[in-house]
Structure formats: C-alpha cells, structure tokens
Amino acid sequence: MKVYIETYGCQMNEYDSEIVRSVLQQQEFEVIATPQGADVILLNTCSVRDNANRKVFGRVHTLRHLLRKQPVKIGIIGCMATDFKKELLDDDHLTVDFIVGPDSYRNLAAIIRESFENDRKGFDVTLSKTETYEDIYPIRNSGVNAWIAVMRGCNNFCSFCVVPYTRGRERSRSPESVIQEARQLAQEGFSQVTLLGQNVNSYNYNGSDFAYLLNKVSEIDGLRRIRFTSPHPKDFPESLLDVVADNLKICKHIHLPLQAGNSRVLDLMRRTYTHEEYLRLVDKIRATCPEVALTTDIIVGFPTETDDEFEDTVKVMKYVQYDSAFIFKYSERNGTLAQKKYADDVPEEVKTERIMHLNDLQKRHSLKKNRAHIGQTLEVLIEQQGTKKSPDDVQGRTDGNKLVIIPGGSCQVGQYVNVLITDATAHVLKGQIVEK
Ligand code: 5AD
Ligand code: SF4
Numbered sequence: 035m036k037v038y039i040e041t042y043g044c045q046m047n048e049y050d051s052e053i054v055r056s057v058l059q060q061q062e063f064e065v066i067a068t069p070q071g072a073d074v075i076l077l078n079t080c081s082v083r084d085n086a087n088r089k090v091f092g093r094v095h096t097l098r099h100l101l102r103k104q105p106v107k108i109g110i111i112g113c114m115a116t117d118f119k120k121e122l123l124d125d126d127h128l129t130v131d132f133i134v135g136p137d138s139y140r141n142l143a144a145i146i147r148e149s150f151e152n153d154r155k156g157f158d159v160t161l162s163k164t165e166t167y168e169d170i171y172p173i174r175n176s177g178v179n180a181w182i183a184v185m186r187g188c189n190n191f192c193s194f195c196v197v198p199y200t201r202g203r204e205r206s207r208s209p210e211s212v213i214q215e216a217r218q219l220a221q222e223g224f225s226q227v228t229l230l231g232q233n234v235n236s237y238n239y240n241g242s243d244f245a246y247l248l249n250k251v252s253e254i255d256g257l258r259r260i261r262f263t264s265p266h267p268k269d270f271p272e273s274l275l276d277v278v279a280d281n282l283k284i285c286k287h288i289h290l291p292l293q294a295g296n297s298r299v300l301d302l303m304r305r306t307y308t309h310e311e312y313l314r315l316v317d318k319i320r321a322t323c324p325e326v327a328l329t330t331d332i333i334v335g336f337p338t339e340t341d342d343e344f345e346d347t348v349k350v351m352k353y354v355q356y357d358s359a360f361i362f363k364y365s366e367r368n369g370t371l372a373q374k375k376y377a378d379d380v381p382e383e384v385k386t387e388r389i390m391h392l393n394d395l396q397k398r399h400s401l402k403k404n405r406a407h408i409g410q411t412l413e414v415l416i417e418q419q420g421t422k423k424s425p426d427d428v429q430g431r432t433d434g435n436k437l438v439i440i441p442g443g444s445c446q447v448g449q450y451v452n453v454l455i456t457d458a459t460a461h462v463l464k465g466q467i468v469e470k
Contacts, residue, residue: 035063035064037073037146038068041078043078044080045230050183077110077111090110098129107131111135130155145157161201179227182219192303193303193304194370209239225448228260229261233269243274245274248262272318287433288327291331294333295347295351302336303333327436329359332362333362335384338379351392405458407458411453414450417430427442427443438462438464440453454467
C-alpha cells in the first residue's frame, strides 16, 4: 500500500511525520512523495491557530477533487485530530476516512487497514501519559539538521493555547535513548541536531534536567552544532544559561517566547512571569552570554488588551531588540481557558493595526541586528545549493541561526565555511567564503 504524508505546523509535526514514516515502513507500507498514485493520504495537522485549521479543510477538498478517479483514503493525524474528532467524523462534506491523534501512531497501520476492510470511519485520539516513541528511529528527510524530540506534551495550560488538549501532558524520554539516537545520527553524517519539545527546557527524566541532557549530547563526537526549541521563560536556571554560554557546541541562539509585554495580560494568559521578570531574564541571559541571538513569539489582541497595554509589548521589543520575531493575532481556540472566560473582544482591525506596527518595528530591529554583522567573519553550515534567485548561490546558517546567502559560493551541502559578511537585509546576510 502506498502512503503520501503532508505535514503542517511546527517542527514537532515534522518529526512526528518521520516517526509515522518509520512505523508504516516497518509494516510494509511504502511512503511516496506525491499524492498521485497514493492509496492513503495522511495530513499531519496543526490546530494552534484557526488559519492552520482552515488550510487543512481546504486541502481535503482540493485533494478529493484532484484525485476523484483515485479510490484514495484520507486520514487526519496530529493536533487537529484530537481537537476536531467529532466535526471531522460527522461532516459529510469533508469525507475524511480516519483520524489518529499524536499519541496513537503505533496503531496507525491497523486503523488504515481497517478502513479498507470495513469501509467505516476509524479513529484513535487517546492521549497518553507515557508515549514518547523513544524506541522508534525516525526515517528522516535528507538535510543537514536532524530533529530529536526529547519531551512531548505540555502542563502549562497558557490560557490561549490548545496544545495541552491536543498533545496531552508533559513527558520526557530517557537521556540514554536521546544520546543513542544522537550518536546514530552523528554516525550517519548529521553534524547538527535540534532537541525538540513543546517546553523543551522543562525536560526532566528522574532528576536529569535539560542542562544535563545538553551537556551529554554535546559529548558526542561528530556533532558540531546543537540547537533546541521551544523553551519557556519559566525554566531557565543558571545552570542552563551557563551551559549555553560555555559549551562551544550549543548554538548561541535562544527563542524566548514573550507572548505579551503587559503584566496584567500575561497574568490572564497564565504565562507565570511579569513584564519585569521577563526583562530581568533577558538581562541575565545577555550578562551570561552577550553574543546570544534572541528571537520570540508574540500574540496581539488577546481579549481585553488595551492600547496602553499593547504599548508595553512595544516597550519590551524596543528594550530587547530581538533578532527576529513571529507575531500572531490572537485566535480563539475551542476548549481553552481564554475561550471559556473571555470574549474575543479586540476588533479585527485593531489586531491588524497592532500586528502591522510590530512587524514594522521588528523589521527595523532585524535590519539593525543583521547589519551589525557586516565586516564580521562567521562560520556557516551550508544547507542548500541554489536559491530562488540563482542556481549558483548557496545558502546556510550561522551559529545564531541567521540565513546567509553566498553568491557563486563553491562548497558542499553539510560543509562548514567561514564567510565574510558583506551585506545584510532584514531577512538575510550576504557574504563571501574566506580562509580563516
Ligand atoms: N492564537 C494566536 N497565537 C497562538 N499561539 C499559540 N496559541 C495561539 C492562539 N490561540 C502562538 C504562540 C506560540 C506559538 C507557537 O503560537 O505565540 O508561542
Ligand atoms: Fe501552549 Fe503555553 Fe504549553 Fe507553549 S507553554 S505549548 S504556549 S500551553
């Protein structure tokens, strides 16, 4: 049986698709690269914001139309599965054949087979307190980076967020299983790994914390760059900051989701820190590791956020001067605390105004940060030969995760080169390869 998998949303979903591929190939399914010719199509979905949901509904319709002569089964897996079980199963227009949540991938093959045998809609959206797939070695896409999920789920229940409901409670993998996977990756030639988790720095396995895990993974020969995402500001003990600062293999980049800059809004969001506490953490990070690149996530238009309160977010951005930021409009999610307690009362035009304002501000900060690299020589890991603009360009990333274009660069994917930065925009650096 031929399966085609399409992945939406975050890196955890990318990783999960690699797990799914592994599970299915072990059970004699063949994973193919196009929907044409597939017996089964899996959409690995995200439900963190409403537009992610809409994209998937649209895609199901398009696929059905495109493949109307192909007797294909379409399954929804991932975060929307848990959240939308009822709607998906009951909606006759949608014609989804089965639904499998993020903790049930071991049962996927059986559910697919059953849907062919019984022609009945199947589902398994049970959430587990223990499933980490730690014994499954994902079948990865080629590239220079390998993801490793070290923990799954979330216990924080930020009031806007659907993740604790779609992915369940927090659980960590044993350090041994992570190290073994990282070692195998190094043997296969990956020199960069990214440790993943919904709250990656809450990692804890029988007392072994995230700082311990980072150090252990960094001891593996062959690995040269270790990244992690996404952390929560509440879990940055000094020991972790010291590892980031002192361990040469840990990339000097911290994604530090702010969400909002006003303490009252942060309290309604249940983020567990205030405006001042967040800024103190930024100061501490910069004092420990001055060269660190900081990036963030921000939500505008959370229920009841006033213009003055929004200005506090602007203030934090001006103070921190992030290297880059993902900025979102608040999107009400079913079942979350915010949905139950507060009306989505900030008008759409106000959300639009606020997001435009922050995107503008961020663009200026990114440009300033990027231009500061002009004249520096930075180590770049080459990720890709050819860019949208020219097949002769190569592109890669710095330790701080900045994208670098090297026009006419002659080097191999996976190679580390020293690049003299000669130009910069808000989005990319440009440079030439130099001998060190
Ligand atoms: N509305 C808008 N943005 C959201 N995020 C999570 N839930 C919502 C929501 N309901 C954003 C947060 C988070 C990122 C992954 O997505 O900023 O950090
Ligand atoms: Fe969602 Fe908050 Fe958990 Fe992140 S920490 S996944 S925003 S509930």
